[in-house]
Amino acid sequence: MSVTQPHVLLVEDEPAQREVLAYNLEAEGYTVSRADNGEEAxxxxxxxxxxxxxxxxxxxxxxxxxxxxxxxxxxxxxxIPVIMLSARSEEVDTVRGLETGADDYVIKPYSLRELMARVRTQLRRSRPLASGETLRFLDITLDPERHRVTRSGVELKLGPTEYRLLATFLEKPGRVLSRDQLLDLVWGSDIYVDTRTVDVHIARLRKALALGGGDDPIRTVRGAGYALG
Structure with missing residues (x-):
C-alpha cells in the first residue's frame, strides 16, 4: 500500500512568502493547499x-x-495541529497564540530548515503512519514497514482498501470520521466513489478483525460515520 502523503494547508496572505514556503513543503513530499485569508482557509x-x-x-x-x-x-x-507564523515577537503574543490553541509558534523571519523540522514534528503526531511508525490500538498492531497487521498476536490478511481504512482509523483513534472524510482519506479526493462503498469495506474490515478474536473495535455513529473505539 502506498501511504497518502500528508496534506498541509498553508494560510499566508503574502504571495512571495506563501510560494517559497509551498515550494519547500512540496519538496519535502507533502501535498500543499494554499489560502490567502482566514475565511478561505x-x-x-x-x-x-x-x-x-x-x-x-x-x-x-x-x-x-x-x-x-x-x-x-x-x-x-x-x-489538527496548527503552526502559527507571526512577526509579533513579544512574549505576551507567543503566549496568546499558544493559549488560543496553536501547537507551535514561529516568529518571522524564520529559518526554513527549522520550520520544516517543526512541521515534521507535528506531522509525526497527526500522521504517524507516514513517518513509518508502528500503530497500535488495544490488541491491534499495524507495522507499515513489514505491511503486517496482527490482533492478539494473530496475523490478519487484509485487502489493500481494508488496510488503508484500518491505518486511517489507527492514526485517529476515537475520532468520528464521516463517510465523505473516509473517501478523501482512503480513496483520495480526486476519485469518485459512492459513499455506500465505504460501508462495504467497513464490513469487510470488521470481518477480518473478528478473525483475531475480541469485540468489534469499530463503532458506528448514527448519522455521523465511524470511529475506532
Missing part, C-alpha cells in the same frame, strides 16, 4: 480536513488567531 478545511495547518497571524477578513480559535473549539477539527 475555513472553507477549505470544511471540504477536506488537512493533516496540518500553517497559519499566519495577520491576515485580511479573519485573523490567524480567530481561525485557530474556531478550529480548536470544534470537535471535528480540534486535533
Amino acid at each position: 475555513m472553507l477549505q478545511i470544511r471540504e477536506i480536513t488537512p493533516d496540518l495547518v500553517i497559519l499566519d497571524w495577520m491576515m485580511p477578513l479573519m485573523s490567524g488567531i480567530e481561525v485557530c480559535r474556531q478550529l480548536k473549539t470544534k470537535e471535528e477539527t480540534r486535533n
